[in-house]
Amino acid sequence: MATVVLIRAGSTDYDDQHRLLGTLDMPVNQRGIEQIREVIRRLQDRGISLRAIYTSPEDPACSTARAISESQRSARVRELDELRNVNQGLWQGLPESDVRRRFPKLFRGGRDSSVSICPPEGETLSEACQRLSRVLTKAIRRHDVFAIVASEPLATVIRCTLQHRQPGLGACLCGEEQSELVQIIETTAFDPSPFVNGESPVILNSMTTDPGPREST
Numbered sequence: 001m002a003t004v005v006l007i008r009a010g011s012t013d014y015d016d017q018h019r020l021l022g023t024l025d026m027p028v029n030q031r032g033i034e035q036i037r038e039v040i041r042r043l044q045d046r047g048i049s050l051r052a053i054y055t056s057p058e059d060p061a062c063s064t065a066r067a068i069s070e071s072q073r074s075a076r077v078r079e080l081d082e083l084r085n086v087n088q089g090l091w092q093g094l095p096e097s098d099v100r101r102r103f104p105k106l107f108r109g110g111r112d113s114s115v116s117i118c119p120p121e122g123e124t125l126s127e128a129c130q131r132l133s134r135v136l137t138k139a140i141r142r143h144d145v146f147a148i149v150a151s152e153p154l155a156t157v158i159r160c161t162l163q164h165r166q167p168g169l170g171a172c173l174c175g176e177e178q179s180e181l182v183q184i185i186e187t188t189a190f191d192p193s194p195f196v197n198g199e200s201p202v203i204l205n206s207m208t209t210d211p212g213p214r215e216s217t
Contacts, residue, residue: 007150010064055083
């Protein structure tokens with residue numbers, strides 16, 4: 001049994017503006033710095049001693065992990081490409097509201113699975129889950145207690161997989177709402193099979209875009 005400490009990366013300006021971050025490299029803002037301090041306090045209050053901290057090579061995840069490691073002297077930070085945030089392709093940088101407005105049927109109808117939606121030139125949540133599998137399976141076998149620092153929506157992918165469930169449709173953009181800064185999950189394995197449902201990806205491009213009503217001039 002391993003204790004996985006899932007930590008959401010500190011907020012960026014894009015998070016505050018409700019824009020899709022994806023794989024863009026962006027520093028934490030002032031609110032993110034305060035969140036990192038809160039994470040450190042919570043770990044200390046609970047007496048959690050980490051053996052390793054796994055994260056992405058990109059900000060805000062890697063800077064969050066490095067800051068936390070300064071208070072966890074025994075923890076080694078491992079920056080791995082497999083832990084990059086979900087690639088949201090041409091949607092990256094767009095306001096979440098714009099994406100929902102352009103594809104209203106997709107997010108209101110509920111006919112498509114959250115794990116199979118593929119942004120133009122991006123990847124599905126299912127594909128992101130599969131690339132995590134080898135790294136996190138090995139980490140769970142190696143460490144009794146370790147942390148994963150991830151941005152949304154990758155943090156939601158990890159959380160849902162460890163809890164053997166799929167996220168709601170709206171979570172494919174910016175992750176699940178009301179997610180905690182720190183979550184402690186006991187597990188024996190990282191099993192992507194409940195998360196990966198085998199459905200064909202819903203690939204979105206200029207041919208499938210629903211522009212919605214035109215704005216008045």
